Amino acid sequence: MKYDAERLESMLPLPEATFHILTALADCDRHGYAILQDVAARTQGRFRLGAGTLYRSLQRMLDQGFIVEARERPAPEDDDERRRYYRITPLGRAVARAESRRLAGLVALARARGLAPRGV
Amino acid sequence: MKRVHELLLYLYPAAFRAEYADEMRRIVADGNRQASGVFGTLAFWLDVVTDALTSAAGAHWDLLRQDLGYMRRSLARSPGFVVTAIAVSALGIGVTTTVFTLTDRVLLRQLPYAGAERLVKLWEAVPQYSRMELSPANYRDLKSRARSLETFAAYYFNPVNLVGEGEPLRVRGVAVTGEFFVTLGAEPLLGRVLDGADDRESAEPVAVLSYRLWQSLFGGEPVLGRTVRLDGTPYEVVGVMPQDFTYPARDSDLWTTARFGPDDFEDRNNNYLYGLARLEAGHTLEEARSELTLVAARLEEEYPETNQDVSVTMIRLRDDVPRDARLMLWGLAGASVCVLLIACTNLASLLLARGLERDKELAVRTAMGAGRERLVRQLLTENLALAGLGGFIGLLSANAVVPHLVRLVPASLPVGEPSAADARVLWFAVLVTGVTGIGFGVLPAMRGRRGMELSGLREGVRAGIGGRRQRLRSLLVAVQVMATVVLLTTSGLLMRALVRVSSQDPGFRTEDVLAVQTPVAWTAYQETARRAALYDRILTETRALPGVSHAAFTSYLPMEIGGGIWPVKIPGREETGGSGRQGPWTASLRFVTPGFFATMGIPLRAGRDFDERDNGTARYVAVVSESFVERFWPDEDPLGKRFEFGFAEREVAGVVGDIRVRGLERPSEPQVYLPYRQVPDGSLIGYVPKELVLRAAASGETLVAEVRRIVRRADAELPVGKVRTLAEVVGEQTTPRRVQVGLLGAFTALSLTLSGIGLYGLLAFSVSQRRGELGLRIALGAPVSGIVAMVMRQAAVLTAAGASAGIAVGYAAARGLESLLFGVRPGDAPTYLIAGGIVAILALSACALPALRAARVDPTEALRTE
Numbered sequence: 001m002k003y004d005a006e007r008l009e010s011m012l013p014l015p016e017a018t019f020h021i022l023t024a025l026a027d028c029d030r031h032g033y034a035i036l037q038d039v040a041a042r043t044q045g046r047f048r049l050g051a052g053t054l055y056r057s058l059q060r061m062l063d064q065g066f067i068v069e070a071r072e073r074p075a076p077e078d079d080d081e082r083r084r085y086y087r088i089t090p091l092g093r094a095v096a097r098a099e100s101r102r103l104a105g106l107v108a109l110a111r112a113r114g115l116a117p118r119g120v
Numbered sequence: 121m122k123r124v125h126e127l128l129l130y131l132y133p134a135a136f137r138a139e140y141a142d143e144m145r146r147i148v149a150d151g152n153r154q155a156s157g158v159f160g161t162l163a164f165w166l167d168v169v170t171d172a173l174t175s176a177a178g179a180h181w182d183l184l185r186q187d188l189g190y191m192r193r194s195l196a197r198s199p200g201f202v203v204t205a206i207a208v209s210a211l212g213i214g215v216t217t218t219v220f221t222l223t224d225r226v227l228l229r230q231l232p233y234a235g236a237e238r239l240v241k242l243w244e245a246v247p248q249y250s251r252m253e254l255s256p257a258n259y260r261d262l263k264s265r266a267r268s269l270e271t272f273a274a275y276y277f278n279p280v281n282l283v284g285e286g287e288p289l290r291v292r293g294v295a296v297t298g299e300f301f302v303t304l305g306a307e308p309l310l311g312r313v314l315d316g317a318d319d320r321e322s323a324e325p326v327a328v329l330s331y332r333l334w335q336s337l338f339g340g341e342p343v344l345g346r347t348v349r350l351d352g353t354p355y356e357v358v359g360v361m362p363q364d365f366t367y368p369a370r371d372s373d374l375w376t377t378a379r380f381g382p383d384d385f386e387d388r389n390n391n392y393l394y395g396l397a398r399l400e401a402g403h404t405l406e407e408a409r410s411e412l413t414l415v416a417a418r419l420e421e422e423y424p425e426t427n428q429d430v431s432v433t434m435i436r437l438r439d440d441v442p443r444d445a446r447l448m449l450w451g452l453a454g455a456s457v458c459v460l461l462i463a464c465t466n467l468a469s470l471l472l473a474r475g476l477e478r479d480k481e482l483a484v485r486t487a488m489g490a491g492r493e494r495l496v497r498q499l500l501t502e503n504l505a506l507a508g509l510g511g512f513i514g515l516l517s518a519n520a521v522v523p524h525l526v527r528l529v530p531a532s533l534p535v536g537e538p539s540a541a542d543a544r545v546l547w548f549a550v551l552v553t554g555v556t557g558i559g560f561g562v563l564p565a566m567r568g569r570r571g572m573e574l575s576g577l578r579e580g581v582r583a584g585i586g587g588r589r590q591r592l593r594s595l596l597v598a599v600q601v602m603a604t605v606v607l608l609t610t611s612g613l614l615m616r617a618l619v620r621v622s623s624q625d626p627g628f629r630t631e632d633v634l635a636v637q638t639p640v641a642w643t644a645y646q647e648t649a650r651r652a653a654l655y656d657r658i659l660t661e662t663r664a665l666p667g668v669s670h671a672a673f674t675s676y677l678p679m680e681i682g683g684g685i686w687p688v689k690i691p692g693r694e695e696t697g698g699s700g701r702q703g704p705w706t707a708s709l710r711f712v713t714p715g716f717f718a719t720m721g722i723p724l725r726a727g728r729d730f731d732e733r734d735n736g737t738a739r740y741v742a743v744v745s746e747s748f749v750e751r752f753w754p755d756e757d758p759l760g761k762r763f764e765f766g767f768a769e770r771e772v773a774g775v776v777g778d779i780r781v782r783g784l785e786r787p788s789e790p791q792v793y794l795p796y797r798q799v800p801d802g803s804l805i806g807y808v809p810k811e812l813v814l815r816a817a818a819s820g821e822t823l824v825a826e827v828r829r830i831v832r833r834a835d836a837e838l839p840v841g842k843v844r845t846l847a848e849v850v851g852e853q854t855t856p857r858r859v860q861v862g863l864l865g866a867f868t869a870l871s872l873t874l875s876g877i878g879l880y881g882l883l884a885f886s887v888s889q890r891r892g893e894l895g896l897r898i899a900l901g902a903p904v905s906g907i908v909a910m911v912m913r914q915a916a917v918l919t920a921a922g923a924s925a926g927i928a929v930g931y932a933a934a935r936g937l938e939s940l941l942f943g944v945r946p947g948d949a950p951t952y953l954i955a956g957g958i959v960a961i962l963a964l965s966a967c968a969l970p971a972l973r974a975a976r977v978d979p980t981e982a983l984r985t986e
Contacts, residue, residue: 032143050168
């Protein structure tokens with residue numbers, strides 16, 4: 001699905017927590033705790049989401065349409081029915097891409113001034 | 121720790137909690153388990169608390185943003201409602217804030233002096249007068265003996281002529297003792313204040329300027345060390361006070377040192393000092409009172425001749441507000457509460473009506489899972505936003521209006537100019553706005569909505585006509601009517617009182633008489649002959665001006681403070697009916713030039729006016745008023761009678777009509793007029809004639825300019841002060857009353873308009889809600905007149921209930937304001953009848969249109985929509 005570039009631009013920059021959550025949901029649906037663990041693992045514990053920040057961000061992202069609650073659930077033996085699973089939407093994916101491009105552009109700028117190592 | 125997290129969860133909005141609390145608990149419990157060691161656990165919990173505080177605030181902000189967005193869309197659909205709601209809140213909040221600003225400055229706020237709660241005012245007290253100025257001798261003795269007073273200062277008003285800085289100028293000086301400024305704890309803006317050293321006899325005359333005089337006369341230029349001439353004596357300027365220091369009166373211009381001569385201390389009847397003291401720390405007012413009463417009793421023993429029955433009155437400076445001013449402000453505060461009540465009930469009706477319209481929408485949101493808390497929150501946001509906008513506009517208007525109401529505050533009060541709103545007023549406005557928005561916005565709406573979230577989903581909102589809402593609306597109508605009647609009756613009574621006061625005959629002519637202040641400097645005119653030469657010259661030239669028929673000088677104009685009350689002694693007669701200085705054997709004094717009575721239009725009843733023969737070498741004479749004659753020689757011919765008055769024996773040469781001396785509201789009192797040439801050289805300083813009165817067919821600018829020129833030619837250092845017509849002098853006396861009646865009238869007009877709109881709105885809404893029922897009645901054959909009568913009856917019952925309550929409350933309020941009513945009884949029947957009539961007409965007109973509309977309901981259409 002194509003999104004109006006201007007609309008996507010207006011949503012940037014994304015709050016750091018939102019970007020991390022979108023990244024955590026990029027490859028599969030996850031529940032809140034799993035998102036938290038994924039983010040901690042991927043950032044080697046440098047970025048820790050608090051529970052309140054996580055759910056506030058999730059609620060905002062639901063409102064903004066970046067994510068939805070997933071209807072499909074894991075096999076009953078792996079499931080905990082009190083848990084909710086979140087799935088990234090095409091809009092969420094588009095906005096995450098746009099944010100990545102924006103960040104990449106910033107890194108390129110910094111690199112041009114010798115502030116970031118080449119080839120990283 | 122679990123409990124801490126449970127508490128932290130309460131920081132989040134309820135909806136958020138309901139949605140995510142379980143998962144958050146689990147995450148926090150896991151984290152807690154994984155945290156290792158004391159420091160690890162501590163760090164973890166620090167993170168949890170920080171996260172909760174920041175994310176909870178964020179969650180609330182998210183909701184608020186949603187609500188505001190929702191509100192914007194929802195309100196944009198009903199701009200009429202928005203404008204009305206904002207206007208109504210602005211009116212209510214504006215009026216209340218305006219009156220609060222005044223009341224706060226005058227009655228509630230701590231005075232702007234350090235340790236102000238220890239400041240007290242002192243007077244001598246005799247059985248007839250509880251507050252009489254102190255005599256210097258009594259002041260000196262009380263001061264030296266009182267132990268419960270840290271400092272004790274005295275002052276008197278000492279208007280002086282300031283010359284040498286442009287035009288001669290009359291300034292409002294205050295002569296103070298050395299402890300004056302230290303008692304008040306006042307610091308100068310520039311230079312120094314007066315102190316004990318300035319009280320010494322050898323001290324140079326010095327003056328401290330007010331900020332206002334410094335700006336107006338010296339343009340804020342460096343002024344310390346400069347010399348100003350006051351009544352001919354050079355004074356060195358040693359200080360300038362800050363802008364907000366104005367004590368003892370709002371219009372004080374400068375402060376000089378009070379100098380007492382030996383004569384001042386010899387005569388204990390020479391009362392002209394105001395006492396101002398600071399209680400010693402740790403002493404209560406009561407202790408100080410008891411102590412000073414004992415000291416006064418001792419003085420009474422030592423000086424039985426002069427101090428018989430003389431005690432002391434002491435009150436806190438904060439409480440030194442005239443009773444009438446206090447009553448007026450409380451009256452206004454009550455009126456503003458009425459206006460606010462009407463505005464609030466109006467707002468509540470508006471929101472109630474809107475709530476009914478929105479039932480369906482709210483019901484849909486409820487069905488979709490929005491909790492009660494969520495809906496209340498939405499309503500709260502909307503109503504507070506509306507009230508907030510109203511409050512903002514109200515505050516702006518209050519800010520604009522307050523400076524114009526300064527005339528309500530007597531100039532003698534130690535309060536600064538009530539001007540721009542400050543933090544206190546802002547908080548008050550916020551409070552009123554909150555009460556308006558929450559109390560009268562959300563609660564009625566929610567009360568009406570209780571238990572009917574789902575009913576709104578059904579087509580047709582018959583549930584809305586249910587008993588509870590109907591009762592609430594009826595209550596709102598009745599309250600509005602009640603508040604309107606209270607305002608109508610009290611303002612009506614005060615208006616009648618104003619008419620009565622204004623129609624009092626002052627005893628002199630107010631038309632075509634001009635009064636020009638020409639305050640001769642005492643120091644330059646100590647000799648009577650010199651003064652007489654000045655008056656004669658000015659009078660001769662003034663009388664020659666075209667259009668001027670009469671001119672004269674007097675020491676004080678009627679209605680102006682001054683003149684004093686003097687003892688009367690009649691040779692061969694014992695004083696009866698009173699004791700001490702202030703018995704009934706007194707009269708007030710005025711020195712006048714020949715022609716005064718003709719100029720003022722005071723009728724000569726018997727004998728003659730003064731003439732050129734009445735000089736210092738002739739027999740001392742007096743012209744007395746009719747009430748003087750009634751008191752002292754009721755059944756005798758007063759002409760030729762002799763009495764002692766003003767340090768000399770005088771013979772009655774004439775009798776004139778009474779004039780009202782102390783205002784239109786006070787009865788006439790005995791008056792003695794003395795000829796200006798019979799003031800002994802160097803005595804009776806304050807009684808030198810200084811008001812030029814002239815009767816002229818037209819009192820235009822040209823005439824005033826001519827008079828100024830004449831005065832200037834006669835003495836270049838003689839300032840020309842205020843120029844007013846006597847009608848203005850009399851008018852000034854009723855100014856606070858007129859302003860109050862005007863304000864109350866404006867409040868009443870506002871409340872009538874608001875009530876009219878409110879009643880119409882409520883009745884129209886009620887009719888529209890009853891369309892089905894009315895249609896059915898018409899379909900069943902009810903006559904049109906019956907339908908109209910039914911709707912009108914409903915309004916009439918509510919109006920009658922509200923009006924009865926209003927009359928009861930109005931009567932109670934009028935009893936409280938009785939001393940302002942001047943001869944109008946608090947239960948004055950015509951006022952209540954008129955108020956009731958106005959409200960009845962208002963209610964009938966407000967419901968006429970809805971009633972007619974009800975009668976025109978098309979039965980088939982009305983039934984179809986059911």
